[in-house]
Amino acid sequence: MTTGMEMPEQPRSRRQTRAAILTHLLQSGGSFRPPLAKAVRLSEASLSRILFDLKAEGLIEEVRRPAPYVGGPTGLVSLDGSVAVAAFELTAQHLSVGVGGLSGELHYTERVKLPKTPTAESVGQAFREAMTLLRDWTRRRRITLSQIGVSIPGLGRLSISANPIIPCDVGRVGGMFDEMFAGVPLEITNSVVAHATFHRCRTENYPFSDTHLFVLVSHGVAGAWMDDPAKADALQAIELGHMVFEPEGPRCRCGHHGCVEAYASIPALAELLGVAEAELLQLGNEWVNTIPISSRVRQELRRRLFRLGLAIGNTLNVKPCGGVAISGWPSLLAADDRNAVVEGIDACLLGGRKLAQVSIAFVPPSTGNDPQAALAFAGFCLASRGGMPASSTEAA
Numbered sequence: 001m002t003t004g005m006e007m008p009e010q011p012r013s014r015r016q017t018r019a020a021i022l023t024h025l026l027q028s029g030g031s032f033r034p035p036l037a038k039a040v041r042l043s044e045a046s047l048s049r050i051l052f053d054l055k056a057e058g059l060i061e062e063v064r065r066p067a068p069y070v071g072g073p074t075g076l077v078s079l080d081g082s083v084a085v086a087a088f089e090l091t092a093q094h095l096s097v098g099v100g101g102l103s104g105e106l107h108y109t110e111r112v113k114l115p116k117t118p119t120a121e122s123v124g125q126a127f128r129e130a131m132t133l134l135r136d137w138t139r140r141r142r143i144t145l146s147q148i149g150v151s152i153p154g155l156g157r158l159s160i161s162a163n164p165i166i167p168c169d170v171g172r173v174g175g176m177f178d179e180m181f182a183g184v185p186l187e188i189t190n191s192v193v194a195h196a197t198f199h200r201c202r203t204e205n206y207p208f209s210d211t212h213l214f215v216l217v218s219h220g221v222a223g224a225w226m227d228d229p230a231k232a233d234a235l236q237a238i239e240l241g242h243m244v245f246e247p248e249g250p251r252c253r254c255g256h257h258g259c260v261e262a263y264a265s266i267p268a269l270a271e272l273l274g275v276a277e278a279e280l281l282q283l284g285n286e287w288v289n290t291i292p293i294s295s296r297v298r299q300e301l302r303r304r305l306f307r308l309g310l311a312i313g314n315t316l317n318v319k320p321c322g323g324v325a326i327s328g329w330p331s332l333l334a335a336d337d338r339n340a341v342v343e344g345i346d347a348c349l350l351g352g353r354k355l356a357q358v359s360i361a362f363v364p365p366s367t368g369n370d371p372q373a374a375l376a377f378a379g380f381c382l383a384s385r386g387g388m389p390a391s392s393t394e395a396a
């Protein structure tokens with residue numbers, strides 16, 4: 001949150017300084033030296049020394065370009081196009097695997113179908129199959145992976161061994177990675193964190209650059225705190241979707257009743273619209289122009305969006321911050337409909353939205369483009385550890 005007061009400068013370690021440069025390049029897509037130095041608070045001479053190292057390590061590249069201001073030409077710095085990261089994204093229907101670059105370009109992608117009712121066993125089998133495909137593909141091309149990012153829905157502190165959303169034994173899957181991709185840094189995260197990272201790095205004109213709350217309204221409803229990308233705990237998933245409103249309400253897949261997710265998830269939306277979930281997914285973003293909504297259904301839809309707003313507002317009451325980005329199906333609705341979310345936030349946020357100075361933005365849904373979110377997350381992991389080995393310890 002901006003307080004109007006400058007935070008005192010903390011001395012940064014080499015890793016943190018490198019992370020600040022790499023995450024800035026990841027989010028900006030490239031930068032000339034003078035604005036880059038300013039953005040990461042370094043003198044041009046210090047920046048120059050670090051860029052020399054990063055270039056030698058093959059993490060960045062620089063081309064001479066006429067700069068759009070006095071003093072040019074200078075170097076346009078960007079992440080090196082030859083760095084390869086791998087992504088695994090688990091969805092309710094399949095497991096996607098892919099290899100791509102730090103700018104989001106995909107070199108390879110494959111999907112392994114899941115059975116209709118997945119079990120920890122069959123999901124583990126899908127991971128083994130996808131890992132084998134990836135290993136064969138990278139071996140044939142002699143590609144060395146710099147990072148693997150894995151996105152799993154519902155992954156949280158309570159679900160390390162028993163994931164309630166899609167059964168997945170994360171410990172076992174981690175073991176398979178160690179066995180098949182020894183030495184490649186691996187990060188496994190909740191899918192909301194991967195989608196939040198995707199938006200922050202890839203959505204043009206993403207509305208927030210400092211601390212904010214990201215909310216994903218999709219197959220489930222989840223939130224993530226987004227902080228300074230160079231911080232160790234920059235991304236944190238929260239169980240916003242399982243805020244209970246009616247203990248007697250509809251059953252939620254978490255086992256409780258009346259969670260906000262039981263009203264606002266894609267399966268709940270399908271039921272309300274009177275279509276099969278598969279049909280709704282098939283239509284993608286077009287459902288909003290295809291499925292007619294009666295005034296009775298619209299009223300109920302707005303009631304549910306209002307409730308979603310209450311869940312978001314309550315979250316902000318617990319941990320205030322200045323911005324909320326909402327992604328998912330509500331973003332597709334007309335302003336009149338989605339305004340119900342804003343009203344819900346306003347109705348419970350202490351002091352109301354204006355006094356609390358919370359700005360709210362709807363960003364487009366990012367589901368259905370897997371493994372792009374996991375790929376963005378993998379790139380972020382590499383950048384935020386400064387492109388250095390995951391285990392290396394260092395003095396500040």
Ligand SMILES: [Zn+2]
Pocket residue numbers: 241242243252253254255256259261262
């Ligand atoms: Zn629930």
